[in-house]
Amino acid sequence: xxxxxxxxxxxxxxxxxxxxxxxxxxxxxxxxxxxxxxxxxxxxxxxxxxxxxxxxxxxxxxxxxxxxxxxxxxxxxxxxxxxxxxxxxxxxxxxxxxxxxxxxxxxxxxxxxxxxxxxxxxxxxxxxxxxxxxxxxxxxxxxxxxxxxxxxxxxxxxxxxxxxxxxxxxxxxxxxxxxxxxxxxxxxxxxxxxxxxxxxxxxxxxxxxxxxxxxxxxxxxxxxxxxxxxxxxxxxxxxxxxxxxxxxxxxxxxxxxxxxxxxxxxxxxxxxxxxxxxxxxxxxxxxxxxxxxxxxxxxxxxxxxxxxxxxxxxxxxxxxxxxxxxxxxxxxxxxxxxxxxxxxxxxxxxxxxxxxxxxxxxxxxxxxxxxxxxxxxxxxxxxxxxxxxxxxxxxxxxxxxxxxxxxxxxxxxxxxxxxxxxxxxxxxxxxxxxxxxxxxxxxxxxxxxxxxxxxxxxxxxxxxxxxxxxxxxxxxxxxxxxxxxxxxxxxxxxxxxxxxxxxxxxxxxxxxxxxxxxxxxxxxxxxxxxxxxxxxxxxxxxxxx
Numbered sequence: 001x002x003x004x005x006x007x008x009x010x011x012x013x014x015x016x017x018x019x020x021x022x023x024x025x026x027x028x029x030x031x032x033x034x035x036x037x038x039x040x041x042x043x044x045x046x047x048x049x050x051x052x053x054x055x056x057x058x059x060x061x062x063x064x065x066x067x068x069x070x071x072x073x074x075x076x077x078x079x080x081x082x083x084x085x086x087x088x089x090x091x092x093x094x095x096x097x098x099x100x101x102x103x104x105x106x107x108x109x110x111x112x113x114x115x116x117x118x119x120x121x122x123x124x125x126x127x128x129x130x131x132x133x134x135x136x137x138x139x140x141x142x143x144x145x146x147x148x149x150x151x152x153x154x155x156x157x158x159x160x161x162x163x164x165x166x167x168x169x170x171x172x173x174x175x176x177x178x179x180x181x182x183x184x185x186x187x188x189x190x191x192x193x194x195x196x197x198x199x200x201x202x203x204x205x206x207x208x209x210x211x212x213x214x215x216x217x218x219x220x221x222x223x224x225x226x227x228x229x230x231x232x233x234x235x236x237x238x239x240x241x242x243x244x245x246x247x248x249x250x251x252x253x254x255x256x257x258x259x260x261x262x263x264x265x266x267x268x269x270x271x272x273x274x275x276x277x278x279x280x281x282x283x284x285x286x287x288x289x290x291x292x293x294x295x296x297x298x299x300x301x302x303x304x305x306x307x308x309x310x311x312x313x314x315x316x317x318x319x320x321x322x323x324x325x326x327x328x329x330x331x332x333x334x335x336x337x338x339x340x341x342x343x344x345x346x347x348x349x350x351x352x353x354x355x356x357x358x359x360x361x362x363x364x365x366x367x368x369x370x371x372x373x374x375x376x377x378x379x380x381x382x383x384x385x386x387x388x389x390x391x392x393x394x395x396x397x398x399x400x401x402x403x404x405x406x407x408x409x410x411x412x413x414x415x416x417x418x419x420x421x422x423x424x425x426x427x428x429x430x431x432x433x434x435x436x437x438x439x440x441x442x443x444x445x446x447x448x449x450x451x452x453x454x455x456x457x458x459x460x461x462x463x464x465x466x467x468x469x470x471x472x473x474x475x476x477x478x479x480x481x482x483x484x485x486x487x488x489x490x491x492x493x494x495x496x497x498x499x500x501x502x503x504x505x506x507x508x509x510x511x512x513x514x515x516x517x518x519x520x521x522x523x524x525x526x527x528x529x530x531x532x533x534x535x536x537x538x539x540x541x542x543x544x545x
Contacts, residue, residue, distance in 0.1 A: 042079055044121045045081055047081035047121070048082065048084050048085075048118065049082040049086070049114070049122060049123075050080065050122075050123050051065075051124045051126065052077070052078045052080075053074050054128065056129060056130055057127070061073075061074055061076045061078060063078070063094070063096050063126075064093070064247075065093050065126075066092060066094065066246070066284065066288065067082050067086065067087075067092075068087070068243060068245065068280075069280065070082050070083070070084060070287070071291065073291065086116075086117075090113055090243055091114065092112075092246050093111075093128075094110075094248055094288065095128070095250070096128070097133065097252065098132070098133050099128040099131065100131050101127075101128055102127065102129075105201070105205040106205050106208055106212060107213075107242065108248075110242075110246075110248060112124035113239075133250050134393065135251075135393075136174050136175040136177065136250060136251060136391050137172060137174055137177070137390050138176075138177050138178070138179060138391065139176065139177070139179070139386055139387070139388055140178070140179055140334050141386050142180070142181035142182070142183075142336030142358050142359055143359075143360035143361060144184050144185075144200070144362055145183055145184075145221065145360075146185060146186070146195065146199070146203060147186040147195050148193045148194075148195040148199070149193065151370070152365070153370055154365075157366050157370070157376070158203070159207050161361055162204075162208055164403060164404065165208060165212065166207070166211075166212070169212050170211070176212060177212070177213050177215070178212055178214045179214070179215045179216070179255065179257070179301055179334075180216045180217050181302075181303060181334060181335060181336030181337075182217045182302075182337065183222060184197065184204075184219070184222060185197050185199075185200045186221050187221045187224070187271060188221075190224075190225070196236075197236060197241065198240055215248065215257065216241045217258070217301045217302065218241075218244040218257075218259045218261065218303060219261065219336065219337065220263070220271075220273050220304070223271070223273070224236040224237070225265055225271050226268070228264075228265050228267070229264065230261075230262050230263040230278070245281050252296050252391075252394040253296065253297050254292045254296055254297070254298045254299070255298075255300075255301070256285065256298065256299070257300075257302075258302045259277075259278075259281065259302075260276060260303060261273050261274075261303055261304060262274040262316075274316055275304035275305075275314060276316040277302075277320070277321050282320055285321070285324055289328075292328075294328050294329060295329055296328075296329070296394065297330045297332065297396065298325065298330070298331045300331060300333045300334070302315075303336055303337050305336075305357045306344070307355055307357075309342040322351045325353065326350065328351075330354070331352060331354070332353075332355075332356070332398075333353060333355040333356070334356045334387060335355060335357050336359075336360060339360040339363070339378050339499075340359060340504065341358060341378070341382040341400055341452060341506070342380075342504075343355065343452065345456065356398065358387040359382050359383075359384065360384060361386055362384060363377055363384025364377065364378050364482070365498075365499055367498075368384075368486050371485055372485050374404065375481075375543065376403055376404065377479075377481060377482055377485060379499060380451065380479055380501075380503075380506070381449045381479025381481055381482050382400070382402070382451035383404075383451070384402065384403055385401050385403045385405070386400075387401070388400075388401050399452065409531075410451070410523055410531040411448055411451075411521060411531065411533060412449045412481065413446060413533060413539075414446065414448075414539075415446055415535065415537050415538060415541075416444075417444060417445075417537075420437070420440050421434045421437040421480060421488060421541075422439065424488040424489075424492070424543075425491045427492075429491060429497075430491045433478070433487060433501065434478065434480070434487070434488070436478065442515065445510070446509070446510050446512055446535070447507055447509055448471065448507070448508040448509075448521055449506060449507050449508075450506050450508060453506040454526060456525075456526040457523060459523055461519055461520070462522075463512070463517050463519055464518040464519075464520075467513070469511065470510065471510050472509050473505065473506075473507075473508055474505070474507045474508065475503075476503040478501045478502075478504075479504060479507070481543065482501050484541075485543055486501070487501060512537065515537065516538060518536050518537055519537065520535075521533050521534075521535075
């Protein structure tokens with residue numbers, strides 16, 4: 001398997017070089033002017049992986065380096081030595097706080113492929129440059145699912161999203177980084193549309209430009225379905241995007257990207273998997289965390305979530321993972337996979353873990369934005385979008401940002417009196433799903449979808465006369481806009497329903513005094529930020545944000 005993986009790595013590296021020859025290829029970007037260090041001699045002392053970590057050309061002691069199993073620290077001369085079996089096929093430096101690596105396009109090159117057999121000595125140096133990371137922004141991109149599907153124009157929609165990101169980066173006075181949450185690609189379309197991870201990388205480089213370093217997390221649809229089992233499945237990902245588990249530091253935050261997809265694909269073509277972190281990763285994680293201060297925040301990204309929206313465990317060996325963080329000040333886990341938005345707060349537990357399951361860039365697989373251009377939402381009614389984390393010193397705030405939406409757009413309000421979804425689709429199958437929204441009502445209910453809600457948020461609803469109204473949180477209800485923009489549209493055009501609506505727990509209900517009373521809804525999030533919207537009633541339901 002090691003020899004097979006090395007051949008795939010070399011073939012993938014050659015393919016990346018070929019991609020770089022065209023106008024849409026991978027061009028060097030970022031701090032790539034870092035001069036390679038002068039190659040001197042390093043006494044391997046029995047190690048098989050050796051090298052230097054240098055900062056602005058000078059040796060950097062205390063830098064953490066790993067081959068995906070062992071974790072070592074550079075000595076006073078900036079030298080690392082690892083007695084490695086090269087099983088993972090790479091070596092990487094856990095970027096120290098205040099330093100960046102050179103980039104190959106959008107990819108920070110903090111890692112190198114192994115090039116020699118397991119018993120041979122090889123050298124890989126990591127030249128870094130010092131930067132100011134006292135304040136910065138990290139963007140989290142979940143589930144892009146690029147597949148070049150012409151009927152939903154996913155590439156065009158992705159380019160609109162990338163235009164927004166590029167404008168954000170250009171306008172920022174602080175450094176901006178990005179970290180994906182997996183499923184950048186869609187394995188079925190690697191062959192069906194000849195659009196694979198290399199295609200994704202070329203497209204992302206073309207659209208994000210040269211000013212955004214993008215770190216990656218592996219998802220289930222990023223596995224190579226031509227292999228059986230986890231090791232073969234992840235081989236192409238590694239050859240294109242590098243390590244599928246690793247760590248790095250930016251400012252005071254220690255970031256850890258894990259691969260919690262245990263791929264089976266047995267027999268070939270089933271593409272099945274478990275949501276589980278391998279023992280090999282857990283062993284590495286324990287070693288990595290031994291070099292991290294308990295006072296620093298830790299941010300972990302994985303594709304599949306730790307918890308379901310009801311707080312129950314979604315990861316097979318969840319406890320084996322979270323117990324490794326015992327004693328850390330705060331652990332933020334950011335995940336994707338579900339294509340919906342929800343938060344689980346375990347900060348008051350023995351292990352201080354908080355999870356943002358952060359929706360999807362593609363929303364409902366790019367479908368609603370194809371049915372109704374500009375209306376890009378997910379199955380729970382949340383906008384398709386991404387998470388923004390602003391870091392200052394050792395503290396940070398986060399928010400969910402809908403693509404094409406203003407920062408303050410954190411809720412959608414429906415006047416139930418004005419909803420009758422039967423006018424959009426008369427089929428019985430739709431009416432069964434949308435039963436809560438079929439037929440006119442006169443009970444003066446108003447519904448409020450607050451997609452980034454967690455129990456620390458506060459909601460206040462007042463009438464135009466200043467009367468306070470009690471908001472009740474609903475459980476397992478559907479969002480009427482998604483039912484209309486996707487399911488009613490698909491049924492009415494006799495299409496199959498591939499992406500059914502998800503129920504949500506972040507919908508609230510109030511009862512207004514009458515049908516004409518205007519209301520104002522004010523949200524206060526966990527960081528004290530407020531968002532307010534006023535609705536003039538009666539309000540008729542429309543297929544728009």
